[in-house]
Amino acid sequence: MLPLPDLVRALDSGELSPTEHLDDVLARLDADRTGSVIVPDRERARARAAELTVLALRGERIGPLHGVTVGIKDLVDVAGLPTRCGSRLLDDAPPARADAPVVAMLRAAGAVVVGKLHTHEFAYGPAGDVAATGPARNPHDLGRITGGSSSGSAAAVAAGHLPLTVGTDTGASVRTPAALCGVAGWKPRRGTLPGGGVFPLAESFDTVGLLAADAASLALARAALAGAVLTGPGPAAAQPYRIGVATGHWWRPHDPAITDAVRTVAGTLAGLGADVSEQDTPGVDELAATYPVITGAEAFATHREWFARRRDEYQPATVERLAPHADVPAHAYVDAQRTRRRLAAALTGHLGCDVLLCPTTRLRATPIGAGTVPTPDGEIAVRPALLETTSPFNLLDLPVVALPVPVPGLPAGVQLVGVTVGDDVLLDLAGAVERALR
Known part of the structure; x- marks a missing residue:
């Protein structure tokens, strides 16, 4: 194609x-x-x-x-x-x-x-x-x-x-x-x-x-x-932008190839003239902890009547996700939303970059049906490793471009997150990286 x-x-x-x-x-x-x-x-x-x-x-x-x-x-x-x-x-x-x-x-x-x-x-x-x-x-x-x-x-x-x-x-x-x-x-x-x-x-x-x-x-x-007029590729230079490479345990992949992918893109952006430096993200783990509470409550509200009458028609894994939220009190949802707003404002205000660079996932594609997989860090649960490095940007409502990066074997990807810039800049930067890596 x-x-x-x-x-x-x-x-x-x-x-x-x-x-x-x-x-x-x-x-x-x-x-x-x-x-x-x-x-x-x-x-x-x-x-x-x-x-x-x-x-x-x-x-x-x-x-x-x-x-x-x-x-x-x-x-x-x-x-x-x-x-x-x-x-x-x-x-x-x-x-x-x-x-x-x-x-x-x-x-x-x-x-x-x-x-x-x-x-x-x-x-x-x-x-x-x-x-x-x-x-x-x-x-x-x-x-x-x-x-x-x-x-x-x-x-x-x-x-x-x-x-x-x-x-x-x-x-x-x-x-x-x-x-x-x-x-x-x-x-x-x-x-x-x-x-x-x-x-x-x-x-x-x-x-x-x-x-x-x-x-x-x-x-x-x-x-x-x-409705814009379509043009050719944007400029390859990235000089005006400050790129923050997310640091700390939250952003550490379980697969060395993903670590290499982040490093490759950071080096490529630096080579294009961007100001690349490390960026800490205080409170991101506490912020991310509000995601399953809010999502679970809202999902259960949508499915409550079906779940009561037709539970057996859901896939077992979906039942497993929905069931714990049946008896969660309303104040837990309200508390999570308040915590999200407080921590999101604090983290956004702390970030000193225009674009945040981080891995998309902590693992590459795992076997179908596997709940855990062996890694250099030990046996790792699959679902959190596919979700925890992406969900913060839904909580922050920031634009993101997920970009594949050439690595040996199965694919790996990184995220370019717009902190002070919008989709056009993110896509231009991602395109510049793509052209530089070819």
């Missing part, structure tokens, strides 16, 4: 028609071995691509993504398709009556929606191996997890099936699968991409994001959805 900028150029020049691109994508999806495709929408996609091909022959384009295929996480409504959220509870879900706003934006930009993609059940997990349809499988090793909960969105890009996918991120769900599958993920601030038409996990943190092969593709997609 061509990276998105190259694909757009090919479609724009007429070298490739929307129908030819779609036919290639459908053939790839039909041969999928990752379990990433849940509900294909072949006939409507073919009709849409045919319309766009006719327009292209007339020299007309609907928008900057004219003819580009996209896949949508099965937590997000697509008109005419059911939203099943990876769960048996929604086996009989009716087709959605309308597109979620982010899907409508993609269509307005000229994209062709090809179907729904795998999600960890109700998005409540960072592994991607818990769903009614079975686990999603990592294209780099089909016996390993993709990460979650935007499991199919990452796997479909990593496998070369699709150039762009929609995911959601409550505490990890775009960035962790991006890291484990070796693709790029963008988690903007909440509301940057509209969150309507998305089944909630925790309303305090739920965020719509995008996944693509690289940061250049994400930058193009962001510009397209913002």
Whole structure:
């Protein structure tokens, strides 16, 4: 699959028609071995691509993504398709009556929606191996997890099936699968991409994001959805920005390859002219401890009635996540929210950098179903290692670009977090790093 900028150029020049691109994508999806495709929408996609091909022959384009295929996480409504959220509870879900706003934006930009993609059940997990349809499988090793909960969105890009996918991120769900599958993920601030038409996990943190092969593709997609005029890559220099490399035990990976990835990106940014130094993050562990309390309370509130009547229809791992919150008093939730606000303000005020650099996860892709894995640090629980270095930035509501970094073996990734800068700067910096590492 061509990276998105190259694909757009090919479609724009007429070298490739929307129908030819779609036919290639459908053939790839039909041969999928990752379990990433849940509900294909072949006939409507073919009709849409045919319309766009006719327009292209007339020299007309609907928008900057004219003819580009996209896949949508099965937590997000697509008109005419059911939203099943990876769960048996929604086996009989009716087709959605309308597109979620982010899907409508993609269509307005000229994209062709090809179907729904795998999600960890109700998005409540960072592994991607818990769903009614079975686990999603990592294209780099089909016996390993993709990460979650935007499991199919990452796997479909990593496998070369699709150039762009929609995911959601409550505490990890775009960035962790991006890291484990070796693709790029963008988690903007909440509301940057509209969150309507998305089944909630925790309303305090739920965020719509995008996944693509690289940061250049994400930058193009962001510009397209913002209605901006698309241009070439931004400047490679990073001189104006202070890069803080997160230090302390909280940010220490259990896999030396991830440590190497952070070091590589820090050195690359320094070579591009950025001011790179260490950055401590006091109180981050206490801040992160509020995440499961808040998320668990909000998730249980959504599922309370179903959980009382249809508990056996949930996957066992989801029951395990929801059950402890049934009897948690309301004051625990309120206390956690107050603590979050206090510590988030203190930490943001303490940070003396424009961009924070840290690992995306503490582990690379683990075997499907493994609750713990051996590491140089001993036996480590998988779920926290996939969540704890990402969730602080949902608690802080900061924009993040998750960037894959070349390492031997399974993929590894880092996060570039916008402390004083926004998505455009983060994506430019990530793109500069990508070009320098090639």
